[in-house]
Structure formats: C-alpha cells, structure tokens
Amino acid sequence: MSKNTPQAIRGTQDIFGAExxxxxxVVETFExxxxxxxxxxxxxPVFEKTEVFSRAIGETTDVVSKEMYSFEDRGxxxxxxxxxxxxxxxxxxxTNGWQQHAPLKVATHGPLFRYERPQKGRYRQFHQIDAEIxxxxxxxADVELLAMADQIIRELGITGVTLHLNTLGDADSRDAWRAALVEHFRAVKGELSEDSQERLEKNxxxxxDSKDRRDQAFVADAPKIDAFLSDDAKAFFEAVTSGLDAxxxxxxxxxxxxxxxxxYRHTAFEFIPDEGSExxxxxxxxxxxxxxxxxxxxxESLGGAPTPAVGWAAGIERLAMLVGDSLPPDRLEIAIAAENVERETDAAEMVSVFRQAGFVAExxxxxxxxxxxxxxxxSEPAILISFDVREGQKTQSWLSTDPTIVREEEALQLLEDRWKLS
RNA sequence: GCGAUCGUAGCUCAGUUGGUUAGAGCGCCGGUUUGUGGUACCGGAGGUCGGGGGUUCGAGACCCCUCGAUCGCCCCA
Structure with a gap:
C-alpha cells in the first residue's frame, strides 16, 4: 500500500466477509x-437541524455536548x-402529520454517527436497527415492543442475554426520585469517585450504575424509585411486567x-449479556x-402536543458479533471447472442455466x-462438474460431495439436457 | 477526553545486547507432475519494516511526535 493512499476515517469500518x-x-432477521x-x-434523513437532537436528547448529555458531528452548511x-x-x-x-396514523408502529435501520473513542463494538459510524411505537x-405497547425485541434476539440465535427492566416512573415520580438521590449523594459527595461527583451535577x-468501588456502598442504600412511584406509575409498571410474563x-x-x-419516562430496559457468558x-x-x-x-420538547411513545434501538455490529454459528450456510452448490480453454464458453453457458434454475453456482x-x-x-461445492476435452472428445464428469443439501437430481438433469455425461 | 498495550509482505508471524542485499508458512500467479484427480516439485510477483523527525559510523530494533488498532475508564447501541 502506498503512503499516498488515503486512510479510512477513524472509527469507520469496511465490513467484509463473514462479518x-x-x-x-441481522438486518434480514429484523426486517x-x-x-x-x-x-x-x-x-x-441521515442529518437534521442540530436543534432536533439538542432539544430532544438534552443539552447536557454527553451525546449532545461532546459526541455530535455538527457542521454549518453553505446556507x-x-x-x-x-x-x-x-x-x-x-x-x-x-412535521408530516403522522398523528393521523397513531398509534404508529415504525421500524428502520441505518448508520448513526457519534464522535467517541473507538473500541471493540463501538465505532464513530455505527449501525442500528430501531423500532418505535x-x-x-x-x-x-411496551410489551409488544419488547416481545419483538426478544424474538429478534432469539431468531438470531443469540443466547445468554437477559432483559433488564426498570421503571423511572412518570415525570413527577422521576423528579422526586432524582431530588432525593441528589440529596442522598450530596451528603457524601467528598467520598464519591471523581466521575460521580461530576455526575451529581449533570446526571x-x-x-x-457506576462501576467505581467507592460509589458502591452509597449506591446500595440510595433511595429506590419504588418509594416514589405514583399509584398510576406503579400500576403501569405492573401491567408491563405481567404482560411480558404472558x-x-x-x-x-x-x-x-x-x-x-x-x-425517558416509565419503562426503561436493556438487553445485557449474562455475566461470564460467551x-x-x-x-x-x-x-x-x-x-x-x-x-x-x-x-413536547420538540414543540409538539404531548404524545406518549416507546422505542428501542440495537447495535447491528454488536448483534453481529454474537450470531456466530446461527448464520445461515453460504454454501456453493455447483462448481463447474473448464479444464480446457475450448470449454470455457460451454461452462459459462451451463453456469447461467444453473443460476436461472435457482442454484448457487460458480x-x-x-x-x-x-x-x-x-x-x-x-471452493467446497456440493456438486463439482468438470468440462474437458479428452482425445478430441468433449467430456462432462461430475462429483457429488454432499447430495443432502442440493437438489442433485434436478441439477444433473439440467446438465444432461444439454450435455452427454461421461 | 484520560490510562495501558501494540503496528514487519494479502493473512499469521520470525527477525537474538542496533551491524553487511529484511525472512518463513499460508495465499496469489506461472510451469512441470497427476488425470476421476482437493497430489507433489520448481519458479515468480508482492515490504521505502504505519507515517514524520531525532540519536548513531550504522535503526525494523533506541528516543520524540503523529496516525491507526486493541483493552480499560467515560459514554452508549
């Protein structure tokens, strides 16, 4: 590679082969x-006015305050x-008046961009599947959404992953709980980790869910959301959990x-691998x-009427890392070798016949x-066909290495329709 | 944004305390051999040792900077 060749942008991927x-x-299963x-x-759209994200996600979040790819356009x-x-x-x-379709269930997938330090399973251009109601x-609605998430993960063959579920209550519950937490942690601020001292102000x-040992003790006896839930919020969460069980x-x-x-309000959830799992x-x-x-x-933060909604997103790269053995086989069914230059066009013609009949052929x-x-x-084909010329005669021979995964009789009939087998 | 490890052919890696024209296996291309056969042998292409600067008579090896990857922290999908 020449030093004159431009390199890919940090945190982007050129995905090839098994990956x-x-x-x-993942995408096909999701669809x-x-x-x-x-x-x-x-x-x-892949880009929006900056305020769409800053108002919706929150100015003080890390995503908005230091991870967005923002720029000024020519206008x-x-x-x-x-x-x-x-x-x-x-x-x-x-903006499109989709209220008329409410309740609206939508799904999409594609690239997202975050200016973060790349790591395994974390990229600057990454990809998600996404579902919203x-x-x-x-x-x-929460139950339906989660049931779909669960089914997708199962159909991807991913095991050792558990749905972690919580409720943040309604706006009042959440605010009251948040105030109690701030009070609780402020009393011991000096003993918290540096990160958590900062989180105390921002989030x-x-x-x-701090991983720092210094925080663990104070987290254990911190106020619990359950004590702050309104009756409605409590009933809502119970309906979600019983719905999931059903x-x-x-x-x-x-x-x-x-x-x-x-x-976020009320239901919050993550699918997380079990500790010690593959x-x-x-x-x-x-x-x-x-x-x-x-x-x-x-x-409301985007200036619309109050509208309830639930949604989730999942990282395609992370899911792809877990599918492993459950990938459908990508097996070459028929290979044709033209062992003589005189048979090249014959082989090209025959492979075309096979492909149009629905065989994976090369x-x-x-x-x-x-x-x-x-x-x-x-190339490990199920059927290997050789086109050759022996003693002036065109010859066609075939070798079957795995008759169980291909329509062998049909394939050989197609071959015989055109050529005499030797 | 912080800390740590790493960066030699397409891939996996060797390169001894810095010392002559930088190597192997696999893969690729070509030739010979075999001729119902995933064989064997021979040959070839491909690296300014991530990039830049420095120390030195001499650097792939040492130092600095930079880019990138990996692993933590942070954040999140």
Missing part, C-alpha cells in the same frame, strides 16, 4: 420479524449527522438501571446490545486450465 454476512443476517409485528418501514444552518434515530423520527411524526400510552441517576418474555428487575438520555466475553466492555424505553416527554474459467479443478475443489 458482512453476519451484518446482513422479517418487524413484518410479523406489523411495524411499518420508514427511511429517515449557514447548523446541521448534525444523526447520533440516534428517535429524535429524527419524532420530528418526522410532527408513537401515540400509544398503554403498557401493551445524578447515572451514579447508580407473552413469555423473560426479564429481570434492575432497580439501578437508568437511561442516559433526558427523554456473549459477554465477545462484547468486551460494550455490554448493552439493545436498549430503550418510554419517552412520553419527547414530543464457473472456474480463468487462470491456468490445469489448476481450475483444484480451485473448484477448494
């Missing part, structure tokens, strides 16, 4: 399952490459689970593979004719 196949498998749940597909507007889907979808809901205040809820979705209560973005070790420190919750306050008609058979063999 690309796993990526596609298939979202149809089962009647989520409608939407395509969204002088401040624009931002989307760091998440929800804000843009909420904006579209308001807008205009539904009922706990049944006190996050102290609850739908057969396994979950565990995570009292200290909070979400980083300002707009999945956990594959993901490293990037543990959450799917996260979301209810965001009843978001529409012709080996380049490079040294004497080595084509070996090349074809190394």
């Amino acid at each position: 690309a196949e796993a990526f596609a498998f 298939r399952v979202r149809r089962l749940y009647r989520f409608r597909r939407v395509e969204m 002088g507007d401040s624009l931002t490459l989307r760091p998440e889907f929800t804000a843009g979808i909420a904006r579209a809901f308001l 807008i205009g539904a205040a009922e706990p049944q 006190p809820l996050r102290i609850l 739908a057969g979705v396994k979950w565990t209560r995570a009292e200290s689970l909070v979400r980083g973005l300002d707009y 999945a956990a070790s594959r993901l490293g420190s990037q543990s959450t593979i799917l996260g979301g919750g209810r965001y009843d306050g978001l529409m 012709a080996f008609i380049t490079g040294s004719p004497r080595k084509r058979y070996d090349k074809a063999r190394k």
Whole structure:
C-alpha cells in the first residue's frame, strides 16, 4: 500500500466477509420479524437541524455536548449527522402529520454517527436497527415492543442475554426520585469517585450504575424509585411486567438501571449479556446490545402536543458479533471447472442455466486450465462438474460431495439436457 | 477526553545486547507432475519494516511526535 493512499476515517469500518454476512443476517432477521409485528418501514434523513437532537436528547448529555458531528452548511444552518434515530423520527411524526396514523408502529435501520473513542463494538459510524411505537400510552405497547425485541434476539440465535427492566416512573415520580438521590449523594459527595461527583451535577441517576468501588456502598442504600412511584406509575409498571410474563418474555428487575438520555419516562430496559457468558466475553466492555424505553416527554420538547411513545434501538455490529454459528450456510452448490480453454464458453453457458434454475453456482474459467479443478475443489461445492476435452472428445464428469443439501437430481438433469455425461 | 498495550509482505508471524542485499508458512500467479484427480516439485510477483523527525559510523530494533488498532475508564447501541 502506498503512503499516498488515503486512510479510512477513524472509527469507520469496511465490513467484509463473514462479518458482512453476519451484518446482513441481522438486518434480514429484523426486517422479517418487524413484518410479523406489523411495524411499518420508514427511511429517515441521515442529518437534521442540530436543534432536533439538542432539544430532544438534552443539552447536557454527553451525546449532545461532546459526541455530535455538527457542521454549518453553505446556507449557514447548523446541521448534525444523526447520533440516534428517535429524535429524527419524532420530528418526522410532527412535521408530516403522522398523528393521523397513531398509534404508529415504525421500524428502520441505518448508520448513526457519534464522535467517541473507538473500541471493540463501538465505532464513530455505527449501525442500528430501531423500532418505535408513537401515540400509544398503554403498557401493551411496551410489551409488544419488547416481545419483538426478544424474538429478534432469539431468531438470531443469540443466547445468554437477559432483559433488564426498570421503571423511572412518570415525570413527577422521576423528579422526586432524582431530588432525593441528589440529596442522598450530596451528603457524601467528598467520598464519591471523581466521575460521580461530576455526575451529581449533570446526571445524578447515572451514579447508580457506576462501576467505581467507592460509589458502591452509597449506591446500595440510595433511595429506590419504588418509594416514589405514583399509584398510576406503579400500576403501569405492573401491567408491563405481567404482560411480558404472558407473552413469555423473560426479564429481570434492575432497580439501578437508568437511561442516559433526558427523554425517558416509565419503562426503561436493556438487553445485557449474562455475566461470564460467551456473549459477554465477545462484547468486551460494550455490554448493552439493545436498549430503550418510554419517552412520553419527547414530543413536547420538540414543540409538539404531548404524545406518549416507546422505542428501542440495537447495535447491528454488536448483534453481529454474537450470531456466530446461527448464520445461515453460504454454501456453493455447483462448481463447474473448464479444464480446457475450448470449454470455457460451454461452462459459462451451463453456469447461467444453473443460476436461472435457482442454484448457487460458480464457473472456474480463468487462470491456468490445469489448476481450475483444484480451485473448484477448494471452493467446497456440493456438486463439482468438470468440462474437458479428452482425445478430441468433449467430456462432462461430475462429483457429488454432499447430495443432502442440493437438489442433485434436478441439477444433473439440467446438465444432461444439454450435455452427454461421461 | 484520560490510562495501558501494540503496528514487519494479502493473512499469521520470525527477525537474538542496533551491524553487511529484511525472512518463513499460508495465499496469489506461472510451469512441470497427476488425470476421476482437493497430489507433489520448481519458479515468480508482492515490504521505502504505519507515517514524520531525532540519536548513531550504522535503526525494523533506541528516543520524540503523529496516525491507526486493541483493552480499560467515560459514554452508549
């Protein structure tokens, strides 16, 4: 590689081979399952006015304050490459009059951008699948959304992952709890970790899932959300949990689970690998593979009418790292080796016949004719066909290495229709 | 944004306390061999040792800067 060749941008990926196949498998599974749940597909802009995100997500969050790719366009507007889907979808809901479709179930996927330090499972351009239900205040919406998430993960063959569930209560519950937490932690501020001392001002809820030992003791006896829940909020959460049980979705209560973005209310959840599981070790420190919750306050922050909504997003790269063995086989069914230059067009014609009949087929008609058979063999086809010329006669021979995974009789009939087998 | 480790052919890696024209295996290309056969042998292409600067008679090896990757922290999907 020349030093004159431009390098890829830090934190971007050129995905190829097995990883690309796993990526596609995640997207295909998502597309298939979202149809089962009647989520409608939407395509969204990759960039929006900066205020869409700063108002929706919250100015003080890390995402907005230091991770956005923002720039001024030629017209002088401040624009931002989307760091998440929800804000843009909420904006579209308001500006396109999608209220008429409420309750609206939508799904999408694509690239997102966050200026972060790259790590395994964390990139500056990354990709998510995303599902939202807008205009539904009922706990049944939360249940449906979570049931779909659970089914997608299961159909991807991912195991050792558990749904961690919590409630943040309604706006009043959340505010009262937050105030109590600030009071609790402020009393011991000097003994908290530096990070948590800062969180105390910016995002006190996050102290609850601090990994720092110094914080753990104070987290243990911190006020619990349950003590602050209104009767309605409590009933809502109970409806969600009983709905999940009825739908057969396994979950565990995570009292200290909070979400980083300002707009969350009531239900908050993450799918996290179980400690010590294969999945956990594959993901490293990037543990959450799917996260979301209810965001009843978001529409108002964008100037819309109060509109209840729930949603989640999941990192495609992180899911792809976990699919492993469950990938559908990508097996070459038929390989044709033209072992003589005179048979190249015959082989090209025959491979076309096979492909149009729905076979995965490839012709080996380049490079040294004497080595084509070996090349074809190394591609591990279920059926290997050789086109050659022996003693002036065109010859066609075939070798079956695995008749169980291909329509062998049909394939050989197609071959015989055109050529005499030798 | 902070800390740590690392960066030699397409891939996996060797390169001894700095010392002559930088190597291997696999892969790739070509030749020979084999001729119902994933064989064996021979040959070839491909590296300004991530980039830049410095120390030295001499640097892939040492120092500084920079870019990138990986692993923590932070944050999050």
